[in-house]
Amino acid sequence: MLEHGGNLRDAAKRFGRDDWVDLSTGINPRWYPAPQVAGNAWHRLPEPDPALLTAAEAFYGASQMLPVAGTQAAIQALPRLRAPSRVAVSAPSYAEHAHHWAGHGHTMTLTPYDELPAAVAQHDVLVVVNPNNPTGAVVPAVQLLEWADQLAARGGWLVVDEAFGDTAQENSVAAHTARPGLIVLRSVGKFFGLAGIRLGFVAAHEDLLRDLADLLGPWTISGPAQQIAHAALSDKAWQAATRAELHANGERLRALLAAHGVQSSGTPLFQWWAEAQPEAFWQHMAQRGIWVRLFTQAARGIRLGLPPDEAGWQRLHAALNEWSKR
Structure with a gap:
């Protein structure tokens, strides 16, 4: 680990x-000062709450999202949804991306930020942490969307980890994820300081979200976490x-x-x-x-x-x- x-x-x-x-x-x-949750949130199996999704989509500017148990859950699952591919992961960046893309038959390459433009033509999947963790480096949204189009034209993916993006929403590409091949990860843990509830969101095309939900299975987000996150995401x-x-x-x-x-x-x-x-x-x-x-x-x-x-x-x-x- x-x-x-x-x-x-x-x-x-x-x-x-x-x-x-x-x-x-x-x-x-x-x-975020977590509110008191309803007593039955500790008792009932946690059905997906449409109000949570509505609040998340409004906050992140995305048209469709899937709640996950922290962005870590998506980072671990996404490599399992593709056939063996050539994958470039921005470097240095959050090490879990490279760790998981290196498995499942993929060929993974760590790629410095200044070499990412050239990597687009040579890989099937490009993973970019934006803003970067740990350096804070930023790739402009317009550049990311160009890369996404190039990759999608040949069935590829652009995965953008925006876990630290809540303080600079103007650079997010979450609003463009209805198109195939663009996947954005967002975290409730960083900006809201609620890492303990283990909640994040994936914004992507509906077909990919359906496949990801099937892979992750039911009841991935606890009832209390859903109620707390709904309050935080709605509190402008x-x-x-x-x-x-x-x-x-x-x-x-x-x-x-x-x-x-x-x-x-x-x-x-x-x-x-x-x-x-x-x-x-x-x-x-x-x-x-x-x-x-x-x-x-x-x-x-x-x-x-x-x-x-x-x-x-x-x-x-x-x-x-x-x-x-x-």
Whole structure:
């Protein structure tokens, strides 16, 4: 199983603390205040709720979507819906895509972002994380739609993972997924900070959604998760306030790093940079109770999410001061 952020039990086991500031995930630390759910949501088998789909399609701008148990469920299932294919996965990016496309008879190639245009003509499937996790790189929507058309003309797919796209909806291609061959993944966990309910959505042509639903089977989304997500996706006031807050805090994080000599890139939810000594930085932060995401493979660097409160900001500031003066 691949390593991911949010593994605070591992952090505590290794470093022996219980006062962690978790900056390892890029998840909004100020999550949507989940409402009380109806009592029978814990009792009844979770029928699909049409109101949830209506709210999701309105929020994401898509004409048809399928709820899934987090985008991870779709990432694992999509490679099983195609015959063996030539697959290019943007790199560096969320490692689960490459991990699963490397199986099921496919030929998978990790492709740097600047080589993606050439990869379209040489592959059957192109997987792009947009904005990218961990670097924050963005491919313009107009470019993605051109690639989607080229791939679809020969029966191919463009899979766009927009899990971190909720703070920049203008670059989403979810509204165009009624066309065959364009598949968009969206997450309730990141922007809404509700990773614990395990809910995401796939936007795609109705035929692909039907095949994906058949593969995943019944009752994939719990009743409580459906009710909480419906409230979050419908709450426009909270969404607008949260976007403004995240943009401000994302800029604060970028500026804080720059003040300590770190030139980073990212999104309003995280910052990333190619740290020259990533293991030493990770160790330095962990010893001060700050858990960051260490990357040591194709992209050697560090990703930081947003602190949850002012005390967390001050701890990060102090730790960065010590690092820059070492």
